[in-house]
Amino acid sequence: xxxxxxxxxxxxxxxxxxxxxxxxxxxxxxxxxxxxxxxxxxxxxxxxxxxxxxxxxxxxxxxxxxxxxxxxxxxxxxxxxxxxxxxxxxxxxxxxxxxxxxxxxxxxxxxxxxxxxxxxxxxxxxxxxxxxxxxxxxxxxxxxxxxxxxxxxxxxxxxxxxxxxxxxxxxxxxxxxxxxxxxxxxxxxxxxxxxxxxxxxxxxxxxxxxxxxxxxxxxxxxxxxxxxxxxxxxxxxxxxxxxxxxxxxxxxxxxxxxxxxxxxxxxxxxxxxxxxxxxxxxxxxxxxxxxxxxxxxxxxxxxxxxxxxxxxxxxxxxxxxxxxxxxxxxxxxxxxxxxxxxxxxxxxxxxxxxxxxxxxxxxxxxxxxxxxxxxxxxxxxxxxxxxxxxxxxxxxxxxxxxxxxxxxxxxxxxxxxxxxxxxxxxxxxxxxxxxxxxxxxxxxxxxxxxxxxxxxxxxxxxxxxxxxxxxxxxxxxxxxxxxxxxxxxxxxxxxxxxxxxxxxxxxxxxxxxxxxxxxxxx
Numbered sequence: 001x002x003x004x005x006x007x008x009x010x011x012x013x014x015x016x017x018x019x020x021x022x023x024x025x026x027x028x029x030x031x032x033x034x035x036x037x038x039x040x041x042x043x044x045x046x047x048x049x050x051x052x053x054x055x056x057x058x059x060x061x062x063x064x065x066x067x068x069x070x071x072x073x074x075x076x077x078x079x080x081x082x083x084x085x086x087x088x089x090x091x092x093x094x095x096x097x098x099x100x101x102x103x104x105x106x107x108x109x110x111x112x113x114x115x116x117x118x119x120x121x122x123x124x125x126x127x128x129x130x131x132x133x134x135x136x137x138x139x140x141x142x143x144x145x146x147x148x149x150x151x152x153x154x155x156x157x158x159x160x161x162x163x164x165x166x167x168x169x170x171x172x173x174x175x176x177x178x179x180x181x182x183x184x185x186x187x188x189x190x191x192x193x194x195x196x197x198x199x200x201x202x203x204x205x206x207x208x209x210x211x212x213x214x215x216x217x218x219x220x221x222x223x224x225x226x227x228x229x230x231x232x233x234x235x236x237x238x239x240x241x242x243x244x245x246x247x248x249x250x251x252x253x254x255x256x257x258x259x260x261x262x263x264x265x266x267x268x269x270x271x272x273x274x275x276x277x278x279x280x281x282x283x284x285x286x287x288x289x290x291x292x293x294x295x296x297x298x299x300x301x302x303x304x305x306x307x308x309x310x311x312x313x314x315x316x317x318x319x320x321x322x323x324x325x326x327x328x329x330x331x332x333x334x335x336x337x338x339x340x341x342x343x344x345x346x347x348x349x350x351x352x353x354x355x356x357x358x359x360x361x362x363x364x365x366x367x368x369x370x371x372x373x374x375x376x377x378x379x380x381x382x383x384x385x386x387x388x389x390x391x392x393x394x395x396x397x398x399x400x401x402x403x404x405x406x407x408x409x410x411x412x413x414x415x416x417x418x419x420x421x422x423x424x425x426x427x428x429x430x431x432x433x434x435x436x437x438x439x440x441x442x443x444x445x446x447x448x449x450x451x452x453x454x455x456x457x458x459x460x461x462x463x464x465x466x467x468x469x470x471x472x473x474x475x476x477x478x479x480x481x482x483x484x485x486x487x488x489x490x491x492x493x494x495x496x497x498x499x500x501x502x503x504x505x506x507x508x509x510x511x512x513x514x515x516x517x518x519x520x521x522x
Contacts, residue, residue, distance in 0.1 A: 045098060054074065065468065067450070087108060117136065130149055204262060285511045311385075314380070317362075337512035390462075391414065415459065420471040451475065
């Protein structure tokens with residue numbers, strides 16, 4: 001028996017009217033007077049919500065990781081990130097009037113009830129990375145292949161779930177006690193290595209841990225939260241600043257579980273010099289000292305712009321935490337500069353450098369099958385970084401005095417754009433985002449019953465006719481913030497978080513700039 005019946009608001013279809021021209025592609029006809037994009041944004045949100053409804057088990061309230069483009073076949077696995085994204089999407093659907101408050105409460109309550117009963121790691125309170133959405137059982141065998149799953153506790157995935165619990169407790173006070181009980185039991189100190197990564201001046205998070213030895217690389221150590229339990233940590237740390245993993249760092253600081261100096265235990269870029277000439281560019285920058293910790297504030301260049309890169313050059317690494325954390329407000333000399341420049345780099349790459357006619361690059365479904373990591377290669381630290389086309393065209397430029405580039409000015413192929421990446425740019429280039437997305441919908445046809453399909457190859461027109469829970473929840477959050485004046489951020493932040501986190505963020509000075517003359521000239 002269904003726990004709820006969805007009553008999705010009917011949103012009118014776009015009809016011929018005024019034309020909004022983009023910088024490289026003429027935008028499709030839009031409803032008269034909808035230059036603000038409000039009608040399109042509401043329609044896109046309502047359709048996107050339908051994909052999340054189709055993914056979600058009606059009894060457990062757990063969303064699948066993905067669903068087919070016809071909304072009929074959800075996957076048999078889910079993660080803490082998927083669950084967290086569904087929770088904030090439900091709140092957003094309520095706030096946008098897509099569903100009623102009663103339906104939202106029923107959906108949220110079902111999910112919280114299931115979360116309370118899920119198997120977790122007792123010493124940390126953290127959730128495992130894969131569960132069955134239909135039963136809530138921890139997965140030890142991969143549903144699609146039968147391969148073994150070695151239960152893992154992921155730092156970033158638990159971060160997104162915990163973030164959503166903060167939102168639920170504020171968005172619906174009747175559920176606050178249940179959400180708080182789950183949130184308060186999650187100890188982010190369990191991920192935080194006080195010794196940090198090699199070559200960095202402060203502690204930072206590991207990627208996560210197993211509670212039994214995995215077959216591959218791991219570091220056996222007492223759990224960092226002092227519980228006395230033995231854990232098997234990832235061999236890598238989350239040691240880059242511009243990464244979606246910073247959500248877990250923010251939460252650990254806000255909870256008083258890890259020190260604020262964790263913000264300085266990550267690389268803006270790798271240090272300068274030929275010892276690090278493997279990175280995509282040789283950075284420019286200077287050393288700065290914060291709270292007695294010396295930090296290399298390095299930056300990469302794209303044209304006249306300087307910016308702090310992500311690892312792979314994708315949009316979601318840079319901007320996903322910005323959906324919930326007021327980064328541009330709390331980081332006036334760091335994120336306030338870096339975010340709009342990141343958007344402009346992606347835009348210029350797609351429209352000008354590569355000539356795709358569209359932009360927005362992040363890991364997503366591969367239109368030709370499977371999953372792939374997309375980004376602007378030159379804008380990521382990884383030397384063989386995420387590429388923006390199906391041919392995986394790698395850019396390799398000179399590192400003066402160190403190495404000669406092997407492919408400094410390539411011809412790009414069948415560019416793959418990912419709509420969720422464009423939505424993340426709404427606060428920084430709304431007009432450009434709307435023009436871009438209208439073209440993806442109407443000219444490329446990458447749109448179905450659950451909103452924008454996950455990705456499209458622009459030259460061949462090949463569409464990944466699939467919906468991913470993570471990507472759809474980013475779209476819901478981005479639209480919700482645009483139409484409700486950042487309500488998700490208001491739910492997420494409380495006074496204690498601001499007092500513990502904002503001062504540390506405020507003093508950071510990135511090497512980001514727009515170049516000669518300053519200001520936005522994109």
